[in-house]
Amino acid sequence: MLQWQWNEVAFPYWEKAVKTAHEHGVRKVAIENLGCNLVYNPETLFKLRNEVGDTIGMNFDPSHLFWMGGDPIAALRALGSAVYHIHAKDV
Known part of the structure; x- marks a missing residue:
């Protein structure tokens, strides 16, 4: 199912x-890292970028990583220049 969804x-x-x-x-389109999206973390963003190019980047919302159990700082370090926008709210 997942391969079908990607391919x-x-x-x-x-x-x-x-x-x-x-x-x-x-030239830049930012996808928000929502846990219900196919693209929601560095690994999945880079999978998409490797296929379609660096027009696609991340609209990074650290609050989503908190409820997904992720580490926002580690994710930002991994994403690097692939972060096109950051927004935050209180969590």
Whole structure:
């Protein structure tokens, strides 16, 4: 199921989205790290970027990592320049 989701749904969708973004002058698209998304952490973001390129980055919300049991500082270090936006709220 997961391979189908990546190969048949996500990669084709984001390849088309990146192409459309470029056609309209958009060079950065940030995906928020929600736990219910296919892309929600450094590993899954880099999996997508390796397929569709660095137009895709992370809209990093550290509060999501708290409820997912993750380490926001470690995630930021791993993501590096792939973070395109950060927003936070009290948690």
